[in-house]
Each structure stands twice: as C-alpha cells, then as structure tokens.
Amino acid sequence: MADPSKCPPLTRPSVIAAHALIKPHIHQTPVLTNTTLSTLASTPQSTAALEGTPWAGQEPAKPVIRLWFKCENLQKVGAFKIRGAFHALTRLVEEEGWEKGGGRTRGVVTHSSGNHAQALSLAARTMGIPATIVMPRISTPSKIAATQSYGARVIFSGSTSVEREAVVADVIQDTGATLVPPYDHPDIILGQGTLGLEMQAQVAQLLASSEKEKKSLDAIITPCGGGGMLSGTALSCEGTGIWVFGAEPEFEGADDCKRGLEAGKRIERVSTLTIADGLRTPVGEIPWTIIHDRRLVRAMYSVTEEQIKNALKLVLERMKVVVEPSAVVGLATALYNEDFRWMVQNEAGEKGWDLGIVFSGGNVSVEALGKMFEPTS
Amino acid sequence: MADPSKCPPLTRPSVIAAHALIKPHIHQTPVLTNTTLSTLASTPQSTAALEGTPWAGQEPAKPVIRLWFKCENLQKVGAFKIRGAFHALTRLVEEEGWEKGGGRTRGVVTHSSGNHAQALSLAARTMGIPATIVMPRISTPSKIAATQSYGARVIFSGSTSVEREAVVADVIQDTGATLVPPYDHPDIILGQGTLGLEMQAQVAQLLASSEKEKKSLDAIITPCGGGGMLSGTALSCEGTGIWVFGAEPEFEGADDCKRGLEAGKRIERVSTLTIADGLRTPVGEIPWTIIHDRRLVRAMYSVTEEQIKNALKLVLERMKVVVEPSAVVGLATALYNEDFRWMVQNEAGEKGWDLGIVFSGGNVSVEALGKMFEPTS
Structure with missing residues (x-):
C-alpha cells in the first residue's frame, strides 16, 4: 500500500474523492428510523435504572433525541470495512509502477479474524488481486469459511x-x-469516512421530504475500535457543523481512546474480551492524530457490557434487524450514558437533536446470540 | 363482528376493497431480495443433506428460483395480523346500528397469546374502542406486557x-x-389477503424497473396455521395466474391442512409444540372452504423443525433481518422440500420461477432465539 506520506490529505474533499472511487463497488446502505427507539432515547431513565451507576441518586437527563440509523450491517460482507478495503485497493492499482512492477501477481496480505478479513478478501477478488489472510488458528470455523468463500487464501x-x-x-x-x-492507514480512513458522507446526504433528503424546519443532522456517534471509521467519519463532517462523537465498551479497559483523551496520550495496548469483539483493539496512530491532535471528535463515551446487551436486544426485537454487539455502542450511549444525555439536553434544549447512529456491522452467529441471551433461570 | 353471511363475498375485489379501508392504518412493508438465498434455492441439495429424509438416495432437484420476500415482520406490531384486525374493526364501526346500539362502549374481545392479541389491541386503541384480551395465565410476561402496552385490558x-x-x-x-x-371470519381473511395484493404490485414494479422480460410473480408460498393469511392471499391471487401454496411444520401433526387435503376432510384438532408457535392451530372452517373446496391453494407442503431452524439461521445471519420461526416455513420449503423443488423444476424449467415468500412476523425474543440455537457442545 501507498506510503502514507504520498496519500491524499486527510480532509473532507479527499473523502469525497474516495467515495467517487468506491461507489461502483459498495451498497449505499439505507438510513432507517424507529419511533420506539427515538421515544426511548427521549424519555428520562428511571432512577432505579441509575442505581449502581456513576449517576446514582442524580436527576436523570431529559434530552430530545431523534435517531437516524445508518445500516452498514446491510453493507457487502455485512460491515463498513468493505469501504476501506475497496478504497485501499483501487488506490493501490492506480499507483505508479504497481502493475508494471508485478503488483497484481504479488497480491495483498493482512491479518484479521474479523470483518476486515472478509472485506479485503471480497475486494481483492473483485479486482482480480490474490489475497492472503492470516487468521489465528483459534478463529471460529464460520469466520474462516466466510473469508475463504470470498476467495482468499487463509x-x-x-x-x-x-x-x-x-x-x-x-x-x-x-x-x-x-x-x-x-x-491505521490514510486510504482506509478515507474509505470508511464515505459512510459519513452518505449519511449526511440521506438524512438531509429525508428531512427535506418531511418538510420539517431542520435541514441536516446535528451529530453522529460511531463505535471506536482501531478508530478508522470514527476518524474517517470525523473528516467527512469537517466544516459541516455536524458534531462527531465516539463510543467504546468500558469492559477491561476497552475504552482506551476515551482514557487516552483524558490523559492526553494514546494508549497503545489493550487486552479486553468485551462482547463488542470488533472494538478490542487500541486506537491507531493515524486515527489518533484526527481524533486527538486535530480535535475533530468532540468527545468519547463508554458503556457497560450490560448496556450493550440491552441495546442489542432492543435493535433485534424492536427494529427487527440483526446487528453485531460492536454496532450498538453508539445507541447504548444515547440511551444509557447520562453524561452524553445531559450534554445533548444542554446543547440542544427543547428543539432536540437529530442524531446519526452508525450500525457498523451485522456479523454475528445465532449461536453467539444464543450464548449472549441464554436464559439464566 | 358482522354475521359472516352479511360480509362481502370472498373474492379478489373484496380484498381490494379491504385494502382501501385499511391502507391509512398499516405499513406497506418492503419486498426484499437476497442473492445468497436465491442462489441457495437454485442449487441442488447435496445427496448427504437428503440422507434420513423421504428423498434419501434420490437425485436432488435443480429448480431455478428467484426469491422475493414480503417483510410483514416489519409491519406494525411486527406481524401481518394487524391487517385483519383493522379490517374487522373498520367494518364493525361501519355496521348499521353498531354505534347507536352502544357498540363503542361495549368494545371488542378475543383470546390469543400471540400476534392477534397485540394486533387487536393496537387496532382497537387507534379506533377508540375498548378491547379485552383473554390470555392464558402461563403466557410469557413480555407478550402480556406488549399487549397491555397497546392499551388493551388483559x-x-x-x-x-x-x-x-x-x-x-x-x-x-x-x-x-x-x-x-x-x-375464522371473512373480514379477517379479506384483511390478511391485502398483503398478497401489495406483494403483486411491488414485485411487478421491481421487475419492470429491472427491464427483465418477466412481468410478475409466478407463485407465492405462505405459512399456514389457522389459514387466514393463506386463504386471503389465495383470494388476492384469484384470476391472476399466480399459484398459491401453503407451508406447515410437520412436527407432532402440525401439518393438519396438508393431511386434511390428502384425506379430503378438515382436521379439527391439533396438539403440537412446534417451534413455529404461530402455526399450532388447525386450519379454520372458512379458510378451509377457500383452500380445499374452491381449490384456490394449489398444494400444501411441510418441513421439519430442523429445516425451520436452518432457514431461520440463514435469514438472521445472511439477510440480517429478524423473523419468528413461523415466518420461515415457506422459505424452508423452497430450500429443503424436494417435492416442492421437483414441482418447480417440472413446472418452470430453465426459465425458473419468481417465488414470493411471506415473512409473516418477527416477534421473537432474544431469549427464545438463544434457547433455539444454544451451543450443544
């Protein structure tokens, strides 16, 4: 892949250019709304629900929140990762000397046990490039099979x-x-940021047709693992007035980006087994420069495993769409994190906010869901 | 409710009239397609998959099937039942003397532990009619709560x-x-049949925009419990040339309609605990007149519990939409029932069929899913 110093600058126009490149290869995933969930987000939590949390005994916030869900769970390979993979490969193919130098024979390689493995595998096959994916021997057989089914050598x-x-x-x-x-590469970050562009345009169109006074989103919240999607989304919003927030699990220190922002220093190592398995990695160096150094992400929030499970249950049972645990940390923040909810109340007042939630992916097996919600009695 | 003899005749025009009545109250649910599932339906089953089935040792069928999914899991209250409930109540309100005779004070009543309970509850509240729902004491608390949340007295x-x-x-x-x-009432049957009308129009529109030669569905397959939806859909297709099929679980005799057709006599009692819990009832008298006496349903097919679970897993993991077990018996038939698959191959040949599948509902708790797919190791 291109030397990062030769990549396009990390700006909104570069995200727009990335979108033009990958558009033929990806789905424009739908933006959904759900009355039940928006009502829930706009209802104060009960004081009982706050017991045992840092907000126990405090008055619950009463924010007004209208939720818009960008459904990357319905994206090719079931996750946003396909955006970055296609952008990286289309840029690679256009690189001077790559084709001549035998790049197409040498192929591409990565290590991943998750959505990036399947994304690179499909993108490489589509573009006629051999791909090798290094996966831990203990990966679940279904993930290995899915990666192989897209044509990669595992x-x-x-x-x-x-x-x-x-x-x-x-x-x-x-x-x-x-x-x-x-x-941790500019081409990946710019590719992931394209979901932010789409979401801005889709919500603006939906708001226009509803003849409401409002014309665009007020804010977007995305999950943060390595930070590619969060930083790309932040770039896509630069200069638009849309605020960008990140959400992480707090379990076993998975909220490394939040803690890093508080300490003013990136945390380089994390060891967590949060159920949000796409978010177990620490935030990468280049995403960090966007999130921290350039202050393009307004704030980070974290949620508990229980809150992730509650949000997941709501999405499955009420919206009837399948998402993976990592996908709902943003929604869990909007529903359950009182710091976030007070912030919205204070910033937005009675007019409330139109808040974009990114459902990052939907790759979860029914067996894994079964284990998560196993009847305890 | 109206004396059945005073109801509109059980014809396609009456379904069209029902649709006009209930349209303001219901969602026009989307029709989705899925490449993975259509490919799977058009791939012969392995001989290994046929072992232990009635088709062991036989050559697997090679039908060509393009699937179209009518997503009533995304309907209000999460199931098609809202159609019949709204139709019954709008007709009741229009009945001569109903309002004057104090009908609005006396209200409506039903017994149900499933989707009909929630549907009647919401329809009655919308129309300002008090509703009482009789539920078995052992109903799951979430279903009781859902029914009460729509305003009914339980x-x-x-x-x-x-x-x-x-x-x-x-x-x-x-x-x-x-x-x-x-x-078991004409107004309910005509109401449920409106999903068939919508599906016909939606698929015709999608086919027209794809510039394919084909102009409409070849067939529709729906689940069959009491038979309201199946018989209503059959009415909606009368005279269109679209064939209608029904699907049932075979577990513990839940395939009463199929067995009844074979015996030429409706089976009046069934006692089954199939996981397709919406399909545990025997087919009703009036649906039977449409399905059997008038031959508007071409044939019935049945599937095993294992096949229902396999189809459910595919829909959750590959389509990323949440459906209840009852909703996938039609899909399971298209994927796994060799009698059905040979029939399609023989009827459709290489041109194949555009087959409509009705996802009847999506009301399943994550705990119930957990139990269904609990890891066996």
Whole structure:
C-alpha cells in the first residue's frame, strides 16, 4: 500500500474523492428510523435504572433525541470495512509502477479474524488481486469459511499480535505481497469516512421530504475500535457543523481512546474480551492524530457490557434487524450514558437533536446470540 | 363482528376493497431480495443433506428460483395480523346500528397469546374502542406486557381452548363486547389477503424497473396455521395466474391442512409444540372452504423443525433481518422440500420461477432465539 506520506490529505474533499472511487463497488446502505427507539432515547431513565451507576441518586437527563440509523450491517460482507478495503485497493492499482512492477501477481496480505478479513478478501477478488489472510488458528470455523468463500487464501498463526505479524512478514518475504492494514492507514480512513458522507446526504433528503424546519443532522456517534471509521467519519463532517462523537465498551479497559483523551496520550495496548469483539483493539496512530491532535471528535463515551446487551436486544426485537454487539455502542450511549444525555439536553434544549447512529456491522452467529441471551433461570 | 353471511363475498375485489379501508392504518412493508438465498434455492441439495429424509438416495432437484420476500415482520406490531384486525374493526364501526346500539362502549374481545392479541389491541386503541384480551395465565410476561402496552385490558384464563372460551363468554356476558376471532371470519381473511395484493404490485414494479422480460410473480408460498393469511392471499391471487401454496411444520401433526387435503376432510384438532408457535392451530372452517373446496391453494407442503431452524439461521445471519420461526416455513420449503423443488423444476424449467415468500412476523425474543440455537457442545 501507498506510503502514507504520498496519500491524499486527510480532509473532507479527499473523502469525497474516495467515495467517487468506491461507489461502483459498495451498497449505499439505507438510513432507517424507529419511533420506539427515538421515544426511548427521549424519555428520562428511571432512577432505579441509575442505581449502581456513576449517576446514582442524580436527576436523570431529559434530552430530545431523534435517531437516524445508518445500516452498514446491510453493507457487502455485512460491515463498513468493505469501504476501506475497496478504497485501499483501487488506490493501490492506480499507483505508479504497481502493475508494471508485478503488483497484481504479488497480491495483498493482512491479518484479521474479523470483518476486515472478509472485506479485503471480497475486494481483492473483485479486482482480480490474490489475497492472503492470516487468521489465528483459534478463529471460529464460520469466520474462516466466510473469508475463504470470498476467495482468499487463509493461513493460520498463533493468537498474539507478535505471532500474527511474524506470519505476515513471512508471507511478504515469500510473495512480495502488499500489506493492507485494518485501520491505521490514510486510504482506509478515507474509505470508511464515505459512510459519513452518505449519511449526511440521506438524512438531509429525508428531512427535506418531511418538510420539517431542520435541514441536516446535528451529530453522529460511531463505535471506536482501531478508530478508522470514527476518524474517517470525523473528516467527512469537517466544516459541516455536524458534531462527531465516539463510543467504546468500558469492559477491561476497552475504552482506551476515551482514557487516552483524558490523559492526553494514546494508549497503545489493550487486552479486553468485551462482547463488542470488533472494538478490542487500541486506537491507531493515524486515527489518533484526527481524533486527538486535530480535535475533530468532540468527545468519547463508554458503556457497560450490560448496556450493550440491552441495546442489542432492543435493535433485534424492536427494529427487527440483526446487528453485531460492536454496532450498538453508539445507541447504548444515547440511551444509557447520562453524561452524553445531559450534554445533548444542554446543547440542544427543547428543539432536540437529530442524531446519526452508525450500525457498523451485522456479523454475528445465532449461536453467539444464543450464548449472549441464554436464559439464566 | 358482522354475521359472516352479511360480509362481502370472498373474492379478489373484496380484498381490494379491504385494502382501501385499511391502507391509512398499516405499513406497506418492503419486498426484499437476497442473492445468497436465491442462489441457495437454485442449487441442488447435496445427496448427504437428503440422507434420513423421504428423498434419501434420490437425485436432488435443480429448480431455478428467484426469491422475493414480503417483510410483514416489519409491519406494525411486527406481524401481518394487524391487517385483519383493522379490517374487522373498520367494518364493525361501519355496521348499521353498531354505534347507536352502544357498540363503542361495549368494545371488542378475543383470546390469543400471540400476534392477534397485540394486533387487536393496537387496532382497537387507534379506533377508540375498548378491547379485552383473554390470555392464558402461563403466557410469557413480555407478550402480556406488549399487549397491555397497546392499551388493551388483559385478563387471564387457563391454557386449554375450553377454558379460554369460557372466559371470553363471561366477558361478552358482562360487557356485551363483540368477539373478533383470529382467523375464522371473512373480514379477517379479506384483511390478511391485502398483503398478497401489495406483494403483486411491488414485485411487478421491481421487475419492470429491472427491464427483465418477466412481468410478475409466478407463485407465492405462505405459512399456514389457522389459514387466514393463506386463504386471503389465495383470494388476492384469484384470476391472476399466480399459484398459491401453503407451508406447515410437520412436527407432532402440525401439518393438519396438508393431511386434511390428502384425506379430503378438515382436521379439527391439533396438539403440537412446534417451534413455529404461530402455526399450532388447525386450519379454520372458512379458510378451509377457500383452500380445499374452491381449490384456490394449489398444494400444501411441510418441513421439519430442523429445516425451520436452518432457514431461520440463514435469514438472521445472511439477510440480517429478524423473523419468528413461523415466518420461515415457506422459505424452508423452497430450500429443503424436494417435492416442492421437483414441482418447480417440472413446472418452470430453465426459465425458473419468481417465488414470493411471506415473512409473516418477527416477534421473537432474544431469549427464545438463544434457547433455539444454544451451543450443544
């Protein structure tokens, strides 16, 4: 992949250029609304619900929140990751000397046990580039099968990042393949940011047809793992007046970006088994420059495992769409995090906010859901 | 409710009239397609998959099937039942002497532990009519709460139909309420049939915009419990050339309509605990006249519990929409029932069929899903 210093600048116009490149390859996923969930977000939590939380005994906030859901769970491969993968590869193919230098034979490589594996696999096949995916030997068979079904060669490694990177290094040495990282690269970040552009345009169109006074979103909240999607979305909103927030699980320190912002220093290592398994990685260096150094993300919020499960249950049972646990941390924040809810109340007052929620993906097996909601009695 | 003999005739024009009446109150639910599932339906089953089935050792069928999904899981109250409920109540309100005779004070009553309870509850509240729902004492708390949340008075009974009907009779004696049955009434059947009309128009429009030669659906398959939806859909297709099929679970004799057709006599009692809990009732008398006497349903098919679970897993994991087990018996038939698949192959040949599948509802709790797919290891 391109030397980051030769990539387009990390700006909104570059996200627009990325969108033009990948548009033929991706779905414009729908933006949905749901009356039940917007009503719930606009209803104060009960004081009982706040017991045992940091807000116990405090008056619950009464924000007015109209929710708009960008459904990347209905994206190709079931997740937004396909955007960055297609952008990285279309840019790679256009690179001077890449084709001539045998790039198409050498192929691409990455290590991932999640959505990036399937995304790179499908994008590479579509563009006629061989792909090798390094997956931990202990990955679930369904994820291995899904990655292979998109045409990639899967090879196995141990589970630690050191072991995985060693196998990737071997592949690069053997084949000359180009590494396509999951988030810490400008081309990936610009690709993921395209979902923010689409969402802005789709909500504006829906608001226009509803003849409401409002013309656009007030804010967007996205999940944050490696930070590619959050920082890309922040770039897509630069200069629009739309505020961008990030959400993380707090379990076992998964809220590294939030803690890093508080400490003024990026946290480089995280070891968590949060059920939001797409968000177990620390935020990457380049996303950090956008989130922290350039202050393009307004604030970070975190939610508990229980709050993630409650939000997931609501989406499955009330919206009737399937999302993975990582996808609902933004919704959980809007519903349950009193810091966020007071902030909305104070900023928006009675007029309230039109808040965009990114459902980042929908790749969860029924068995995993079964385990999460196993009857306890 | 109206004396059945005074209801509109059971014809396609009466379904069209019903649609005009209820349109302001219901969602026109989307019709979705899914490449993965259509490909799967058009791929022969492996011989291994046929082991232990009635088709073991036989050559698998190779039908060509393009699937169209009518998503009544995204309907108000999460199920098609709202159509019949609104139709029954709008017709009741228009009945001569109903208002004057104090009908609006006396209200309506039914017994149901399922989607009809919620549907009647919401329809009655919308139309300003008090509703009483008799539910078995052992109903799940979430279903009781859902029914109450739409504004109905819920009173409890034992679980057998004798006990439930006794309580309904008491309510009628006390209040003069009108009984709105779940399926065995012309107004209900005509209301449910409106989903067939919508589906015909929506698919025709989608086919027209795709510039394919085909202009409409070839067939529709719906689940069959009491038979209100199946017979209503059959009426909506009369004279259009679209064939209508019904699907049932075979577990513990739940395939009563299929067995009844084979015996030439309606089966009046069924006792089954199939996971497709909306399909545990025997087909009703009036639906039977449409399905059997008038031959408006071409054939019935049945599927196993395992096939229902497999189809459910595919819809949740690949389409990312939430449906209840009852909703996928039609899809399970198209994917796994070799009698159906051979029939399609023989009738449609290489041109294949555009087959409408009705996803009847999406009311399933994550706990119930958890139990269905609990890891066995």
